[in-house]
Structure formats: structure tokens, C-alpha cells
Amino acid sequence: MQYFPQTPQSLWIETETIPHFPTLKEDISVDVAVIGGGIAGITTAYVLMQEGLKVVLIDADELLKGTTGHTTAKITAQHGLVYHELIKHFGKEKAEMYFKANQEGAELIQTTIEKLNIACSYDQHTAYIYTNAQEYVKKIEQEYAAYNKLHIKGELKDDIPINIPVKAAITMEHQAQFHPLTYMHALVKQLDQQGVMIFEHTEAIDIKEEKNIKVITKNDKTISCTYVCSCTHFPFYDRAGLYFSRLYAERSYLLAIKPIKAFPGGMYVNVENPTRTFRKSFIIMKSFY
Numbered sequence: 495m496q497y498f499p500q501t502p503q504s505l506w507i508e509t510e511t512i513p514h515f516p517t518l519k520e521d522i523s524v525d526v527a528v529i530g531g532g533i534a535g536i537t538t539a540y541v542l543m544q545e546g547l548k549v550v551l552i553d554a555d556e557l558l559k560g561t562t563g564h565t566t567a568k569i570t571a572q573h574g575l576v577y578h579e580l581i582k583h584f585g586k587e588k589a590e591m592y593f594k595a596n597q598e599g600a601e602l603i604q605t606t607i608e609k610l611n612i613a614c615s616y617d618q619h620t621a622y623i624y625t626n627a628q629e630y631v632k633k634i635e636q637e638y639a640a641y642n643k644l645h646i647k648g649e650l651k652d653d654i655p656i657n658i659p660v661k662a663a664i665t666m667e668h669q670a671q672f673h674p675l676t677y678m679h680a681l682v683k684q685l686d687q688q689g690v691m692i693f694e695h696t697e698a699i700d701i702k703e704e705k706n707i708k709v710i711t712k713n714d715k716t717i718s719c720t721y722v723c724s725c726t727h728f729p730f731y732d733r734a735g736l737y738f739s740r741l742y743a744e745r746s747y748l749l750a751i752k753p754i755k756a757f758p759g760g761m762y763v764n765v766e767n768p769t770r771t772f773r774k775s776f777i778i779m780k781s782f783y
């Protein structure tokens with residue numbers, strides 16, 4: 495049975511229609527220029543708009559066609575084995591700040607969904623990080639000890655609800671998943687309705703830090719602003735960061751399938767390489783059959 499069109503596409507992009515916006519064709523002046531129309535840029539523009547700032551959002555391509563259009567869309571503070579390492583390198587207080595920041599991000603999504611009544615298949619699940627490699631069992635135990643130190647609710651387990659071999663796992667409760675583009679579409683609609691200027695096919699190529707900051711676009715237009723938020727995922731403006739030298743290419747493959755047995759719920763990621771991640775999709779559209 496074939497679920498996808500001939501050329502595989504992102505499930506999210508295939509099942510949501512995001513509106514299009516024009517290219518910037520004149521110089522403009524705003525309080526904040528947000529560069530990049532993925533989840534980071536659109537959320538930033540949405541939050542700043544609510545603070546009453548005059549905001550412009552630009553994207554080099556089209557909104558939400560970057561990483562956000564190809565994500566697994568788990569909303570979780572369980573990003574691999576991080577908490578033991580964070581405590582070890584930065585201390586308990588900074589590790590707590592990291593967890594809290596992740597929780598606040600998740601809460602922002604949840605409250606926005608409730609406020610705008612967005613039907614984006616949001617539901618909460620327990621997240622599992624697991625290993626089937628003996629050398630990672632100790633690391634899982636150390637991570638669990640870090641959860642306890644940081645009062646993160648979770649359990650140490652030796653199996654998971656999916657029937658695959660597992661040596662150790664840790665749960666994190668009340669995590670969530672959603673259709674990211676249905677959620678983002680609602681925010682884009684809000685931006686548009688509230689007068690935030692949005693431009694697609696408008697690439698920022700430089701920032702001039704004069705009295706007023708100037709963002710220069712590829713078609714030689716200027717956005718004068720007080721603040722710039724660079725949400726491009728890849729740094730286009732380096733200043734003295736040498737960020738380009740830390741970039742490297744990585745590719746992941748995601749499959750949407752209809753399993754033989756019903757998916758038991760939960761969101762899963764393993765520790766070892768290659769990384770494997772599972773979540774339940776939303777109801778698959780008829781057109782995929």
C-alpha cells in the first residue's frame with residue numbers, strides 16, 4: 495500500500511496550506527526585524543506583536559519550508575541525555591534554568607493553542623528515552639539521578655510500551671506533540687490580521703550596525719530597525735562569531751507508516767547511534783491511501 499505521492503514530501507507540508515506573501519520591494523522602517531519564517535521567527539514575531547512593537551518578518555524562501563516543515567514536532571524537554579552533562583559542566587542552577595526554559599516554551603505553545611482554539615492535533619504523552627546498548631545503561635542511570643536532583647518527574651524503566659529490545663529507559667511525563675504547520679498557520683494568520691508585515695523571497699544578506707540598525711536584503715532593500723532577531727537556523731550574519739566554521743551537514747529520514755499493531759502512545763527516542771525517534775501521527779488523510 496502506498497501512502498505518499500511519487501516524490502516523498504513532508505507530511506506536515508502536504509497536509510496544511512500556508513498563505514503566501516509578497517517580496518519586499520521598498521525600504522521600510524520598523525521596531526524589530528525578524529529574519530526567518532520558521533517556528534523560531536514566527537513565534538518571536540507573534541510575541542513581539544503582542545507587546546505592541548512594529549514588527550516585520552522576512553523569509554528568504556517561503557514560510558515554514560525549512561526545518562520546521564520537516565520536524566518530528568515533539569514538544570519536549572527530553573532532548574537526549576542532557577541533564578547530567580549540564581549539571582556536570584554548568585552546575586545545578588543552570589541545568590534548572592535550561593529545564594525551566596524548555597517547560598516555558600512548551601507552556602507557551604499549549605496556552606496559545608487554548609487561547610486561539612487551534613485544532614492542531616495537540617495531545618500530551620509520556621516521553622521515553624531508551625537504550626538497547628549496555629554501554630549506555632550507566633549513562634541512563636546518571637541521567638535519572640540528574641532528573642531527581644532537578645525534580646524532573648520521571649521513572650527509570652527496563653522496558654517501553656513498544657515491543658522492541660530495551661535495556662534501560664527514562665520517562666518524562668506530560669510532554670506533547672502536534673501538527674506543527676497547523677499550529678504555525680494560526681500564528682501567521684494572527685500576524686497578518688494584526689498588521690505585522692510579512693515578506694517571502696526576501697533574503698537578508700547583511701546587517702549594518704549604524705545609529706539605526708539596517709538589514710540589507712539581496713534585492714538591495716533596507717529595513718531600518720532598533721532590534722534584529724536572527725531566526726534563520728543557519729547564521730547569515732557572522733559578526734565575530736565564526737559560526738560558519740561550526741556548521742556541518744546532517745540528514746535525517748522520517749517515514750509516516752500505518753503500523754500492523756496499534757501504536758501504544760508515548761514519544762520515543764533512543765540514545766545510541768543511529769538515532770531513532772517515534773511518535774504517533776495525526777489521522778492520515780485519505781489522499782495518502
Ligand SMILES: Cc1cc2nc3c(=O)[nH]c(=O)nc-3n(C[C@H](O)[C@H](O)[C@H](O)COP(=O)(O)OP(=O)(O)OC[C@H]3O[C@@H](n4cnc5c(N)ncnc54)[C@H](O)[C@@H]3O)c2cc1C
Nearest residue numbers: 530532533534554560561562565566567568698726727730
Ligand atoms: C528530522 C528532524 C526532527 C526533529 N524533531 C524535533 C522534535 O521532535 N522536537 C523539537 O523540538 N525539535 C525537533 N527538531 C528540530 C526542530 O525542528 C528545529 O529546531 C526547528 O524547526 C528550527 O526552527 P527554526 O525556526 O529555527 O528554523 P527553520 O524552520 O529552518 O526556519 C528558518 C527560516 O529562515 C529562513 N532563512 C534562512 N536564511 C535566511 C536569510 N538570510 N534571510 C531570510 N530568511 C532566511 C529559511 O528560509 C527558513 O524558512 C527536528 C529536526 C529535524 C531535522
